[in-house]
Amino acid sequence: MRRVLARHLGVARSVDAGADDVLITSGAQQAFDVIGRVLIDPGDVVAVEDPGYPPVRQLFESLGAQVVPVAVDEHGIRVAELPARARLVYVTPSHQFPLGSVLSLGRRTALLEWASANEAVIIEDDYDSEYRFSDRPLDPLQSLDQEGRVVYVGTFSKTMLPTLRLGFLVAPPSLLPALRSAKRLTDWHNDYVSQAAMARFIDTGGFARHVRQATKAYGARHRQIIDAARELLGESMRVVPSVAGLHVCLVPVDDAEPFDADRVAADAAAAGVSVQSIARFSQGDHRGLMLGFGAIAPEDVPDGLRVLGRAIARSAHPQPDR
Ligand SMILES: Cc1ncc(COP(=O)(O)O)c(C=O)c1O
The missing domain is CATH 3.90.1150.10 (Aspartate Aminotransferase, domain 1)
Structure with missing residues (x-):
């Protein structure tokens, strides 16, 4: 599943990943959870988009984070308003949830520069970018990232079924061992039957x-x-x-x-x-x-x-x- 997915993400989304960079999760929500477990200490500042996706804000609050809402406009999150103390920022660059704006190339660059200057990690939630109705999408933050600051998260909830609970993350090598441990300690692994079926569906071109x-x-x-x-x-x-x-x-x-x-x-x-x-x-x-x-x-x-x-x-x- 990881091998097939890495190849698919390279072709479909220009995500730069091999099988070893991928972790399969129970939906995007578990990807956010393992990232939070690894990176959030109680009291840490975490920035999220506002308006934004409530389950992520609630999850990070439950892990003890001080969650700071950052305004969104027609170019996506206002990078200039990110709190300097944030360790982690959660964004939906392809299709801002819920307003629908696309994070502009200028803001993508600014966000990566901000993360570098503040030694922060960016969570890129690419939850529904498969359904794109216009020109070529902008490259994901993950493929623009030169420093290993982006964790890319995807899901089959929109393309297949939300009840399948199949999602994944692509993380830099510096974070993967800790993320893998967090996943293993949570539930060992996703069920193999649906992973095998999904991998085959992708591999044979059906997906x-x-x-x-x-x-x-x-x-x-x-x-x-x-x-x-x-x-x-x-x-x-x-x-x-x-x-x-x-x-x-x-x-x-x-x-x-x-x-x-x-x-x-x-x-x-x-x-x-x-x-x-x-x-x-x-x-x-x-x-x-x-x-x-x-x-x-x-x-x-x-x-x-x-x-x-x-x-x-x-x-x-x-x-x-x-
Ligand atoms: C912004 C956003 N992220 C992620 C998801 C998918 O979550 P999951 O994969 O946990 O079903 C959704 C689903 O509605 C969403 O709206």
Whole structure:
């Protein structure tokens, strides 16, 4: 599995790795856990994106870290705002979770320079970069890294099944022995049957074919959701530009207009449409909604967005309770 995966990552993502650089984990979440166990001492400062992926923040807090949120804009994490004391920084460069921005080349370079100057380690979470709907992706931080400061983390949760619990990390030689020990002490190893099946699927070309087909289907749905959201909700909501992944974000056009994302989400849910408030992913104040489209049938998109539009209109013009 490690040999096949290293070759696949080299071809698909320009990740520079051999079999010995790879550690198989139970989903990306266990990769974050073993990295945290090895690198975090209680009280250490760890930087995460804000808005960002809550399970990582919660995990690092549970390991005793002082987790510092760092703002994200259309170029990804604001590197200039990283705390100098951080030992570890967690980022989603290919497709920022949840906003969808791509970490620009300038910021990638700046982040690597920051890590070098501060002797910090960067966790690169490449959770859904297989689904990319535009031009060639930027090279991952892992392949730009000259100093062994990046641990690259991937998962089969988006390309296969989240219930498979199959993920991996690619780490520099200086960190691998400790990461391997942490994994072994946690659960010895992942189950061999699913690893063997997955390795064979990758090795025989089936996985690449599956990802190509899925990317085509999700790309069409991504386009459909964006076009329909602009047409049906464009007066009140703006689509945050995105070129990858299985979700898009919408933010209110008018900052002054009342917008209660929790209420919109609850109203929409009552009518059978599930969306999430971006504020859920932030320590600060973020107005907007995240729409996952991985599991919705294309024919249901327009009606779903109409339901959402009515919930947004009710939030903007609340009726007094009778
Ligand atoms: C930002 C991010 N990272 C990683 C993952 C995948 O986690 P896992 O491999 O543990 O299922 C997800 C899944 O939703 C995610 O949104």
